[in-house]
Amino acid sequence: MADLKFYTNPQSRGQTVRWMLEEVGQPYDTEILDYASTMKAEPYLSVNPMGKVPAIVHNCKVVTEVAAICCYLADAFPEAGLAPDPKDRADYYRWIFFTSGPIEAAFSNKAAGWEPTPERQRMFGYGNYDLAINTLEKALTGKTYIAGNRFTAADLFVGANVNFMLQFNLLDPRPVFTDYAARMTDRDAYRRAKDIDGKLIAEAQSRQAAATA
Structure with missing residues (x-):
């Protein structure tokens, strides 16, 4: 165990x-x-x-x-x-938590068909969807990785979210996003994880189909 x-x-x-x-x-x-x-x-x-x-x-x-x-x-x-040296973690923490906070709130509300009105945007941590997404685009522009010169947990987390949003049409497929998602997911660990979860999903769907047959 x-x-x-x-x-x-x-x-x-x-x-x-x-x-x-x-x-x-x-x-x-x-x-x-x-x-x-x-x-x-x-x-x-x-x-x-x-x-x-x-x-x-x-x-x-x-x-x-x-x-x-x-x-x-x-x-x-x-x-x-998967983490930079402590002295080099400013961007690492910044973009992990920017993505888990403003980005996730922005795309979740948009997916639900709701966005704050202009006069209420100050009440929300992301302001509005376009502001949050454009800020992420600026963070990724001209960079291979979002927090330094190698892959870290920040790239895994941000890359997973960008990839998810692209797959579900919650993000405009701008080259900066599509290229970043493709680079970050081109990893053996990602493929192993997808294979494991893909098999589990298929097994669950098979059980469900058998139960309703």
């Missing part, structure tokens, strides 16, 4: 954490949860009272929220080289 346990559903933001775990390269156990049942009941609610995934438990400590999990794993397993 590994000291690292991963709670997820393959059709969730857990896909980003799966990728991070594959980059880290340490053994981990996985527990798949169902949205309608096991995710909303004990024993999982003792792990995350929000009843949502992903979450990890490492050495008896719980970490939730994708950005926090990525940062935690990068620090817990420094041999993977």
Whole structure:
């Protein structure tokens, strides 16, 4: 039994954490949860009272929220080289949390068909969708990586979000975004993670089809 346990559903933001775990390269156990049942009941609610995934438990400590999990794993397993030196982490923290905050709020509200009116934009951390997305574009323009000269957990997290938004037509396919997403996902760990979750999704769909046949 590994000291690292991963709670997820393959059709969730857990896909980003799966990728991070594959980059880290340490053994981990996985527990798949169902949205309608096991995710909303004990024993999982003792792990995350929000009843949502992903979450990890490492050495008896719980970490939730994708950005926090990525940062935690990068620090817990420094041999993977997924975090810059502490003195070089300004951009690393800035763009991870910009993406987990303003960007996610902006695209989530847009996907729900809602955006703040001009007079209420000051109440929201992202102002408006265009401001948030244009700021991200400026951060990526002219760079191979978003936080230094090599791939880090910041690229994994930002790249996963950009890739997700492009796939679901929540982001204008500007070359800076499409090129960045393609570069960041061109990694063996990403392909392994996608293969694992893809097989889990196919198995779940097969079980569902058999149950309704």
